[in-house]
Amino acid sequence: MPAASIVVLILAGLSLSCGNSQKVTSEPDTIAYVSLPGEQSVLQLFIDGGTGVIKSGAQTPPVEDTSPTGLALTPARTFLYAANSRQDTISIFSVNSDGTLSLIGPATPAGNGPDMAVIDPSGQYLLVTNNYGSSSSSGDISVYSISAGSGLLTEVAGSPFPANANPTNILFTHSGNFVYVTNPGIGMVTGFAFCPPQASQPACADATGVLSVLPATPVFSGDGAAALAVDATDQYLYVANPEASNAPPYQATEGNISAFSIDSTNGALTEILGSPFTVAEGGGPSAIAIDPTNRFLYATTPGSSDSIWCFTITPTNGELVLAANSPFSDNAGGLFALFDTTGSYLYIGSDSGNSVVGYTYNLTTGGLTVIDGSPFSIKSPPGSMVVAQ
Numbered sequence: 001m002p003a004a005s006i007v008v009l010i011l012a013g014l015s016l017s018c019g020n021s022q023k024v025t026s027e028p029d030t031i032a033y034v035s036l037p038g039e040q041s042v043l044q045l046f047i048d049g050g051t052g053v054i055k056s057g058a059q060t061p062p063v064e065d066t067s068p069t070g071l072a073l074t075p076a077r078t079f080l081y082a083a084n085s086r087q088d089t090i091s092i093f094s095v096n097s098d099g100t101l102s103l104i105g106p107a108t109p110a111g112n113g114p115d116m117a118v119i120d121p122s123g124q125y126l127l128v129t130n131n132y133g134s135s136s137s138s139g140d141i142s143v144y145s146i147s148a149g150s151g152l153l154t155e156v157a158g159s160p161f162p163a164n165a166n167p168t169n170i171l172f173t174h175s176g177n178f179v180y181v182t183n184p185g186i187g188m189v190t191g192f193a194f195c196p197p198q199a200s201q202p203a204c205a206d207a208t209g210v211l212s213v214l215p216a217t218p219v220f221s222g223d224g225a226a227a228l229a230v231d232a233t234d235q236y237l238y239v240a241n242p243e244a245s246n247a248p249p250y251q252a253t254e255g256n257i258s259a260f261s262i263d264s265t266n267g268a269l270t271e272i273l274g275s276p277f278t279v280a281e282g283g284g285p286s287a288i289a290i291d292p293t294n295r296f297l298y299a300t301t302p303g304s305s306d307s308i309w310c311f312t313i314t315p316t317n318g319e320l321v322l323a324a325n326s327p328f329s330d331n332a333g334g335l336f337a338l339f340d341t342t343g344s345y346l347y348i349g350s351d352s353g354n355s356v357v358g359y360t361y362n363l364t365t366g367g368l369t370v371i372d373g374s375p376f377s378i379k380s381p382p383g384s385m386v387v388a389q
Helices: none
Strands: 030-036 041-047 054-059 068-073 079-084 090-094 103-110 114-119 123-129 140-148 153-156 169-172 179-185 188-195 210-213 227-230 234-240 258-260 267-273 287-290 296-300 308-313 320-322 336-339 343-351 355-361 368-370 385-387
Touching: 030 054, 030 068, 041 068, 041 355, 068 123, 079 103, 079 114, 090 114, 114 169, 140 210, 169 227, 179 227, 227 287, 234 287, 287 343, 296 336, 336 385
Parallel strands: 068 114, 287 336
Antiparallel strands: 030 041, 030 385, 041 054, 068 079, 079 090, 090 103, 114 123, 123 140, 140 153, 169 179, 179 188, 188 210, 227 234, 234 258, 258 267, 287 296, 296 308, 308 320, 336 343, 343 355, 355 368
């Protein structure tokens, strides 16, 4: 993706804003996984619960011509799925008790150019965006039911579902009722009602596990619409637009963040007052994450100058307000951004350093502090990253 859904570092103590209050825990190691398209494999990671330091674990054997990109992990941490963009398949891995992965073969056939993957909150369905349609204006989403015992995938009736031009990033609302994808080539976001068995939401035409396009979508977000984040209350959707132009006085900045309110009944999107939001300097935000306290939104860009944008989220209307000293100038990346499940650490995927960059963050100001030992080398540019719950 310039990219879904689901899920994401230089000298110890180097602070990027005033204040250095940070969340430190005594939690045990957390297991995470990162896809390595160039290595044609998936790498296991260990996150130290007290420091956020990442150590590499076991790496799956390379499988030629797969180029895994999107990853999705079942909530129970029993199965991991990798979308193989070059092979047009989905690899299925069982997760062993020590977190290592065992391939369950053969790979499941996918659509044309599978990219990002996400699992619904119930853990019953896997959704994969297929980036290459039959024409420049087409693309779709494959939906599979997951066998709880074996992890094997069965494509649901009607899949794949049309999703406009070249869908990439994908996410569920926390309720599981709605799905949104980015269409970078046309700068839009397409929304769907998700209808699992016995679905009760009004937007579902029938209860067969299908995707139904939401009213008034796609909506225009901004050129290159690349990444998505939904707030903890399912009230607001935010989209990173790395190629968007800005009006004065921000015309020198390329890229911005669009904000939409989500209709809780039918999932329709309405752009909120003041959107899109941007900064005075910097450009090209292509990854985005909201911290678990629902206070801060971070947008990240490649490079080290004005590379991390931090906004506070106004709970009453979803408006973004630039945090003090933001944007922060330090190493970042535009491949992905996500928080660990304890809510202590922010991780960013970097292609320039073949690494994952890590920070702690100030719970009051949103300011960032580099984790000791960051950036953490992972041999080659990462595709995406997921953290075990």
